[in-house]
Amino acid sequence: MANFQTHLNTSLVISTGLSVFGYMHDLYGIITAVFCVLIGTMGGLLPDIDLESSTPAQVGFFWASLGVATLMAVLYAMHRTGADVLVHTLLIWAVGFCVVRLGVFGLFSYLTVHRGMVHSVPYVAMCGLLVVYGSFWGLKTTAFVSWLFGVFLFFGGLVHLLLDEIYSVNVLNVSLKRSAGTAFKFYERKKPWRYFILYTLIAVLVFFAPDYHDTWRVMKALAISLFELGEKLPLPDELLERITQHLP
Numbered sequence: 001m002a003n004f005q006t007h008l009n010t011s012l013v014i015s016t017g018l019s020v021f022g023y024m025h026d027l028y029g030i031i032t033a034v035f036c037v038l039i040g041t042m043g044g045l046l047p048d049i050d051l052e053s054s055t056p057a058q059v060g061f062f063w064a065s066l067g068v069a070t071l072m073a074v075l076y077a078m079h080r081t082g083a084d085v086l087v088h089t090l091l092i093w094a095v096g097f098c099v100v101r102l103g104v105f106g107l108f109s110y111l112t113v114h115r116g117m118v119h120s121v122p123y124v125a126m127c128g129l130l131v132v133y134g135s136f137w138g139l140k141t142t143a144f145v146s147w148l149f150g151v152f153l154f155f156g157g158l159v160h161l162l163l164d165e166i167y168s169v170n171v172l173n174v175s176l177k178r179s180a181g182t183a184f185k186f187y188e189r190k191k192p193w194r195y196f197i198l199y200t201l202i203a204v205l206v207f208f209a210p211d212y213h214d215t216w217r218v219m220k221a222l223a224i225s226l227f228e229l230g231e232k233l234p235l236p237d238e239l240l241e242r243i244t245q246h247l248p
């Protein structure tokens, strides 16, 4: 498997690239763009939260949590006015840090062994959906921005799993290490019930999630633009107008 530094660098570079790409197409503002980078990087570290005894992991999780909490506070402060804004902002910052550091990075590491469920595609998908919910109902971002954050976490996680899978192939000898096939997985035979619950949870989360159609259309357009190196996104004006209103 790839080490912590490799995961950090790779997810940071890929998230930054994708985020800048969307920013250059005027899909969102600079704060959303920075948020995307942070969340994508967090996603790239997420599957190894059960390895957090190592020092770089500890430091990485600390800064990722601090960054996300700070941006949550900034996002909140930008949309509110009144006497209590400062107190509320500080509260959100403190609570946000604890929730991300202990909740997201901490809690699940107790529930699993390394390369267990945390290290699977459906788990990363569930975390992405939780980000969509937290952003939409917690931070009151638009459905488009909420899904954007969720997708960035999901992509970051996928990059992590793929990277581990690639590293388990010994390139020079073209032989497979014993860990091959354990990184990028959708299911484990030994834990049918746990996966059943996980997939059920995902289905429920998708069912009640905010509307994803705008995000889906934008992603398709971005993919086409990325592969054809097009200048302008092939998106109708009414859609662009809808997703870019009240942009942070």
Ligand SMILES: [Zn+2]
Pocket: 001, 047, 048, 119, 160, 164
């Ligand atoms: Zn890993």
